[in-house]
Amino acid sequence: MGQENIGKIKEKPTKRRWFVLFLICIITFINYLDRANISVAAPFISSDMGFDAAKMGLIFSAMSWSYTCVQIPCGWVLERLGPRIVYGIALLGWSTFTGAMSLTYSFASMIGCRLGLGFFEAPAFPANGRIVTTWFPSKERGLAIGAYTGAEYVGLALCTPILTWLLVTFGWKAIFIATGAIGLIFAIFWFTHYNDPSKSKGVNQAEIDLIKDGGGLSDTVAEKNKVTWKQMKYLFTSRQLWGMYIGGFSITAILFFFMTWFPSYLVTERHMAILKMGIYGALPYFAAIAGVLIAGRWSDWMVSKEYGIGIARKIPVIVGLLMSAVIMCANYTDNIALVIVFMCIAFFGQGMASAISWALLSEIMPRQLVGLCGSVYNFVANMGGALSPAIVGYLIARTGSYASALVFVSCMGVLGAFSYIFIIGKPKRIEISE
Structure with a gap:
């Protein structure tokens, strides 16, 4: 018996959590591919349908209207049903609406498809946050969140x-057919390969203990929770969370400029040929991937060296947001190489901020409301995604150039850094009294 106990004690943890991370990286890649595909097609859509900058801004932002409005209900559904069912249905839904974009014939029908896309994409990041908080100990969480955040930018x-090649070869509708089909296929794989730790194949007790002992919530969030209004008040009265919400608003506003208007900026403002835009336009996205990975490793290294959660999780975000403000410098040069450099610096910084913001949120969110807290954060943050493309479109239509739009994006970086420095304070987990 003693030998058996020793064998159990020495049992090596399995690595199922890394396979789970691979799944959410792929699904996040698809998520952002379906959000951003319209930015590549935008110049051709605008030309074919006669849309001006203001109308294109509304089309760009429509996805975020529905995405933002259903964030909190999605969090409640996520707490009740769990990420396996919710995420799978969401993937099927948004992939269907992505494909349906190829059938649109008017401003109204295009707005309708973008609203449907946003509705079904709404549970994605609250589900990601819940899955990572469930499956990963604190010391690995920055890397895990950085990995799936990096998948956003890989997609972009x-x-x-x-997609530029598809556009030139087959027309803009082919973009939506191809990206929609990818999501529908992967939904089957998700349903057959994901589950919570307690129900998952390929995970042993040693891995569950590793997650739990390291601050993971495998035994807490795997259950279907009942949420009360008394618990909900913590999500709207915490200074820490409001600091996170404002910072998230700024981070998302910057992201949505790159996801929507950036290719059009290169084509219309900088007069870049379509195929050339496809090459040079990808460089800032690769810079963002580097920012995500560097920020995740840097933050986890500071955690391992016991610098404290405040320093380890906040500093990379603050530095990244301040770097994003550099985008305004593109207004002061006609050298296209310098323009791309400034865009790369700005998107590198946005990637840094985006990667660690969710890691910090996972450290302070109430244990009983992991999915719902992520939804409230996403709700406020994605108001930035809803407003940013429309504001940029209005500024372009009003002024006839992108100069004021870049100033707006730069201001978002400064606002976010201010929030992280002065509002959040010293981060600690929010405890809800029973």
């Missing part, structure tokens, strides 16, 4: 040259 980086 690859979509620019590949």
